[in-house]
Amino acid sequence: MYIKDILSLHSSFKEVRLNNRFFKHEDIIALIKKLPATFKVKEAGKSVKGLSIHTIQWGNGPVKVMLWSQMHGDEATGTMTLFDLFNFLQSDHESVTLLANNCTLLFMPMVNPDGATVFTRRNAQQIDINRDYLQTLTPEAKILKQCRDDFEPHFGFNLHDQNTLWSVKGSRKPATLSYLAPAYDEALSVNDTRKNAMLVITEMFKHLNLVLPQQISLFDNEFEPRAFGDNFQKKGTSTILIEAGGYQNDFEKQEIRSFYFASILTGLISIASSSYQNQNTDSYFSIPQNTKQIFHILIKNIAINGIKTDIGINYEEKPYLNGLGTEKTYFIEDIGDLSYCDAYTVYHTENQSIEGDIVFNQNASFKLYSDQNLILSFTDGKLQ
Ligand SMILES: [Zn+2]
Numbered sequence: 001m002y003i004k005d006i007l008s009l010h011s012s013f014k015e016v017r018l019n020n021r022f023f024k025h026e027d028i029i030a031l032i033k034k035l036p037a038t039f040k041v042k043e044a045g046k047s048v049k050g051l052s053i054h055t056i057q058w059g060n061g062p063v064k065v066m067l068w069s070q071m072h073g074d075e076a077t078g079t080m081t082l083f084d085l086f087n088f089l090q091s092d093h094e095s096v097t098l099l100a101n102n103c104t105l106l107f108m109p110m111v112n113p114d115g116a117t118v119f120t121r122r123n124a125q126q127i128d129i130n131r132d133y134l135q136t137l138t139p140e141a142k143i144l145k146q147c148r149d150d151f152e153p154h155f156g157f158n159l160h161d162q163n164t165l166w167s168v169k170g171s172r173k174p175a176t177l178s179y180l181a182p183a184y185d186e187a188l189s190v191n192d193t194r195k196n197a198m199l200v201i202t203e204m205f206k207h208l209n210l211v212l213p214q215q216i217s218l219f220d221n222e223f224e225p226r227a228f229g230d231n232f233q234k235k236g237t238s239t240i241l242i243e244a245g246g247y248q249n250d251f252e253k254q255e256i257r258s259f260y261f262a263s264i265l266t267g268l269i270s271i272a273s274s275s276y277q278n279q280n281t282d283s284y285f286s287i288p289q290n291t292k293q294i295f296h297i298l299i300k301n302i303a304i305n306g307i308k309t310d311i312g313i314n315y316e317e318k319p320y321l322n323g324l325g326t327e328k329t330y331f332i333e334d335i336g337d338l339s340y341c342d343a344y345t346v347y348h349t350e351n352q353s354i355e356g357d358i359v360f361n362q363n364a365s366f367k368l369y370s371d372q373n374l375i376l377s378f379t380d381g382k383l384q
Pocket residue numbers: 072075160161
């Protein structure tokens with residue numbers, strides 16, 4: 001199947017009831033309840049606040065694959081995509097038969113429902129579940145760990161979202177997707193388990209790079225002894241990390257979602273058909289690295305304090321108390337020679353001028369004019 005076919009497939013299988021990042025546990029429960037009997041649903045346990053965490057099993061094949069999402073409550077792209085995939089798996093597409101005959105898939109969507117409720121990374125004990133593999137102080141980490149140990153999957157898909165300020169080394173474009181076969185030791189060794197994860201990633205990259213050129217990178221390759229991906233890899237599950245990053249004008253990740261869907265589906269198809277075995281690790285290591293060479297906003301060649309220089313501005317998102325949205329606070333990230341950087345929005349016109357003070361590391365609070373026209377305005381970090 002060609003990548004463009006997969007992307008066009010996505011529009012017909014997109015789960016329309018999940019249409020921004022702020023859906024909650026009750027929303028996914030309503031969808032889980034509607035799944036047909038080919039999806040075997042089981043409650044695996046409860047979150048700190050008593051919300052159910054489910055596993056959903058599908059397919060009859062010998063290769064076991066586990067996919068889990070939203071360990072971090074404010075990283076919703078993976079969960080949206082899993083429900084798109086459930087819709088796809090109910091179709092009569094030829095790839096569905098291939099997957100059903102060769103794989104048994106076990107899904108755990110929304111591992112951190114309490115975090116999703118208030119749209120925060122951490123669980124209700126304020127612990128990062130993905131740093132809790134060793135101690136398992138959180139019930140959510142216990143459930144996820146137990147689920148892998150019982151199912152003993154050959155492959156694992158660890159589904160996350162990354163900061164939108166990651167870019168692709170060499171391109172200065174947002175890292176819309178990042179992949180990683182996490183390390184299982186400090187030496188970053190490569191055994192067969194990790195190698196197979198690398199080969200599946202190489203296959204995913206080969207396809208996705210055609211539609212997202214220079215916008216896919218490898219996530220930071222460091223051993224994190226407390227994280228799930230690293231430990232699942234160590235236990236013999238070839239684990240693939242997928243991170244959804246930034247994409248122009250796509251704050252609710254609805255465009256990225258289709259590329260994310262295509263990543264998972266090409267990954268699963270390569271596993272079901274064993275096509276990943278034709279790849280090699282050299283191709284994996286030639287995927288560009290994640291770096292930070294972009295800003296949310298960049299103002300170039302602007303006169304401040306008697307010099308002409310560049311200003312880089314980023315925002316931080318903070319969830320509203322009701323967990324149904326976020327407030328953005330913009331701050332001055334950098335001042336100086338930013339000629340090696342790019343941004344989601346660049347201001348670089350003749351006759352630009354600034355009214356107000358530019359203070360490094362402080363909230364943006366100024367007006368930008370082009371000729372006499374106001375083109376950008378901040379008051380104490382808030383975009384006007
Ligand atoms: Zn995450």
